[in-house]
Amino acid sequence: MDASTQDATHRHGRYSDLITRAAQAGPLTTAVAHPCDVSSLQGTVDAAKAGMITPVLVGPSARIISAAEAAGVDLAGFEIVDTPHSVASAAMAVELVRRGRAALMMKGSLHSDELLAAVTAHDTGLRTARRVSHVFIMDVPSYAEPLFITDAAVNIFPDLDAKRDIVQNAIDLHIGLGLGRPRVAVLSAVETVTTRIPSTIEAAALCKMAERGQITGADIDGPLALDNAISPQAALIKGIVSPVAGRAQILVVPDLEAGNMLAKNLTFMSGADAAGIVLGARVPIILTSRADTLKTRLASCAVAVLYAQALLREPRLGG
Structure with missing residues (x-):
């Protein structure tokens, strides 16, 4: 073939x-x-x-x-x-x-x-009690499984509480579609936590919320740069060891601008298809x-x- x-x-x-x-x-x-x-x-x-x-x-x-x-x-x-x-x-x-x-x-x-x-x-x-959010279910030719991207269409600059709902909505969708317990990567520009990039602090907080049961049903890691989230080789080179790194199924973006550009990049430059649904x-x-x-x-x-x-x-x- x-x-x-x-x-x-x-x-x-x-x-x-x-x-x-x-x-x-x-x-x-x-x-x-x-x-x-x-x-x-x-x-x-x-x-x-x-x-x-x-x-x-x-x-x-x-x-x-x-x-x-x-x-x-x-x-x-x-x-x-x-x-x-x-x-x-x-x-x-x-x-x-x-x-x-x-x-x-x-x-x-x-x-x-x-x-x-x-x-x-x-x-x-x-x-409902949840924040309304959007998920792209991407079919990327070069990726081994469906890739969820959230939120790239509804919440412009979500705060930490909103991101908790955004993450949980996507997790529930993944489970509800029969795709099993998802691996969630909370994205930023780097994989280290720094006050100079607020999204790294929120990513770390979301991971701690998952540890304490405020987010359930998934393995979550972050902050992760995009390459470390989806490339096993990049994660290996950086020495990142986690169930998520290099094989994420859900990508949680810092804000709508980043998510929208990521989804459209995959669509128009990588030939991906992007189904969309609003949850919450x-x-x-x-x-x-x-x-x-x-x-x-x-x-x-x-x-x-x-x-x-x-x-x-x-x-x-x-x-």
């Missing part, structure tokens, strides 16, 4: 397994907020055809129908809840979850901050991008479906 064939097999294998498992788990009713363009509507319809979700399309009905005509898809049998604009679409999608009408939410063509504002609203949102709310939220491929959109749905099923089986996850 030549390198290109191996790469194609690798790139389809990891997400294909998730998609197959989600389809076998049965469809979950999903409130899709403002699917008013071709890409978001097509992704929704494809996920429904794959047997993962039963969509409720929430948005201006005329615009949804127009997008369907442009995409060449048939909306027969799909429920549409008419709303006047994107802010109302987000609010209604949240309300459907609050009423028990939907077990998942999906972002359509509205801005992420519009959707998250409705999700995190104090009186009408979907808040009452239900998982599928957060896709207009640049996502069909396979990535389906993988994001699959992750959300599998994790929602896990939350029903094990309520301790996610809170």
Whole structure:
């Protein structure tokens, strides 16, 4: 098998397994907020055809129908809840979850901050005791297993308390997807603790929190520079000995800027795929991008479906 064939097999294998498992788990009713363009509507319809979700399309009905005509898809049998604009679409999608009408939410063509504002609203949102955070589930051709990156989309400059929730959310997702006890690397620029780089101090504090049971379910090490987190050779050269160094499965970044650049670097320079999900709310939220491929959109749905099923089986996850 030549390198290109191996790469194609690798790139389809990891997400294909998730998609197959989600389809076998049965469809979950999903409130899709403002699917008013071709890409978001097509992704929704494809996920429904794959047997993962039963969509409720929430948005201006005329615009949804127009997008369907442009995409060449048939909306027969799909429920549409008419709303006047994107802010109302987000609010209604949240309300459907609050009423028990939907077990998942999906972002359509509205801005992420519009959707998250409705999700995190104090009186009408979907808040839990946890901080809401985002996880990229990356399929990196050169890495041996799925690589989680958090948080690269929601929390801009999280403090230590927020990072505790960010880490726990990612751990619970890893376990909920049936991937086992994860190895978590808390990233910084260096692997030594120094007051000159505050993220190293927070990384050390997170490791101590794990020792004291404030974070559970994972092996955690940090601070680790990126090379020491994912390269066994780099960790060996630096003399770092831990269950995590060189073989991390979850990368916890110092802030959104670092995480966003890391995820996009892997996507556009390493050929990685990046499924995305928001955690910490009452239900998982599928957060896709207009640049996502069909396979990535389906993988994001699959992750959300599998994790929602896990939350029903094990309520301790996610809170």
